[in-house]
Amino acid sequence: GAVVSQHPSRVICKSGTSVKIECRSLDFQATTMFWYRQFPKKSLMLMATSNEGSKATYEQGVEKDKFLINHASLTLSTLTVTSAHPEDSSFYICSATSGYTGELFFGEGSRLTVL
Amino acid sequence: AQSVAQPEDQVNVAEGNPLTVKCTYSVSGNPYLFWYVQYPNRGLQFLLKYITGDNLVKGSYGFEAEFNKSQTSFHLKKPSALVSDSALYFCAVRFLMDSSYKLIFGSGTRLLVRP
Numbered sequence: 198g199a200v201v202s203q204h205p206s207r208v209i210c211k212s213g214t215s216v217k218i219e220c221r222s223l224d225f226q227a228t229t230m231f232w233y234r235q236f237p238k239k240s241l242m243l244m245a246t247s248n249e250g251s252k253a254t255y256e257q258g259v260e261k262d263k264f265l266i267n268h269a270s271l272t273l274s275t276l277t278v279t280s281a282h283p284e285d286s287s288f289y290i291c292s293a294t295s296g297y298t299g300e301l302f303f304g305e306g307s308r309l310t311v312l
Numbered sequence: 313a314q315s316v317a318q319p320e321d322q323v324n325v326a327e328g329n330p331l332t333v334k335c336t337y338s339v340s341g342n343p344y345l346f347w348y349v350q351y352p353n354r355g356l357q358f359l360l361k362y363i364t365g366d367n368l369v370k371g372s373y374g375f376e377a378e379f380n381k382s383q384t385s386f387h388l389k390k391p392s393a394l395v396s397d398s399a400l401y402f403c404a405v406r407f408l409m410d411s412s413y414k415l416i417f418g419s420g421t422r423l424l425v426r427p
Contacts, residue, residue: 203355231415240402240419241356246412254412290355292415301346301406301415303355 200224201293203304210281211312218276218307220291226271227293232264235288235306247274281311314339316405318418325393325425333388333421335403344406345386346415347377349399356402362386373397393425 200223210216220230229248233241247253247268255261263285265277274293278285290306315338325331337343344363348356360371367379377388386403403418 201355229413233417241417243414243416246414248412288353292356300358302358303348305355306353308353 201227201291201302201304203291203307205307206305207308207310209310209312212282213280215277215279216281216309218278218289218291218309220274220276220293220304222272222293222302225293225295227274227295228271229294230268230274231292231301232266232274232276233290233292235290241290244276278309281309283311285309286311314405314407314409314414314416316403316416316418318401318403318421320421321419322422322424325423327395327425327427328392331390331393331397331423331425333401333403333423335386335388335418337384337386337403337405339405339407341407345377345379346404346406347371347375347386347388348402348404348417350402350420351399359388359401393423395425395427398423398425 202221204219231246232244234244235241243256244259245253245255245266247266249268249271253266268274288306288308291304292301294301317336346361347359350356359375360369362369362379370376375390377386379386401421406415
């Protein structure tokens with residue numbers, strides 16, 4: 198099946214710094230990518246939907262200026278957590294699809310720890 | 313509002329017994345329905361999906377799910393549970409909204425299969 202690669206898998210940073218997480222579709226063109234945040238023992242919260250070449254659509258309550266999402270190509274989307282704080286510590290998961298009826302594939306997730 | 317409900321936080325079953333993990337949804341239109349499994353600190357793995365057609369869908373690892381439109385349910389089932397099936401299971405719904413589509417998840421159900 199198709200592969201979605203997410204990098205880094207783990208990152209630790211200091212409070213106030215910015216962290217970038219990459220999500221790549223390795224063997225298909227991902228017209229749409231989704232970014233989720235998962236809290237411990239909780240479900241996945243959809244943060245934003247990004248379509249290649251256009252601005253991301255953020256869910257209500259998600260700060261656009263804090264969680265910058267870029268989908269510059271059909272194989273790469275990035276999530277940048279700006280001015281990270283300890284409450285931003287979480288497990289972030291991306292997913293990618295080639296279309297509405299296309300299969301949806303998930304990355305392995307990135308665990309962010311902000312000290 | 314569109315939503316997915318998994319009423320059970322945890323399901324316990326003995327190995328060899330049948331298992332059911334429940335899911336109901338509230339989404340307008342004709343949604344696509346999915347089941348995913350997650351192992352600790354990992355991304356999500358696709359199990360099965362319902363798009364259209366036969367209400368009984370067969371998926372990976374011997375799992376199946378039955379779509380019931382009148383009850384708006386999509387329960388996951390397996391005739392004989394394995395200890396290795398112990399994991400976190402998510403029901404998800406994909407639907408169109410404002411000319412784009414979203415995938416939202418239920419709260420997750422932890423399946424514990426005891427030897």
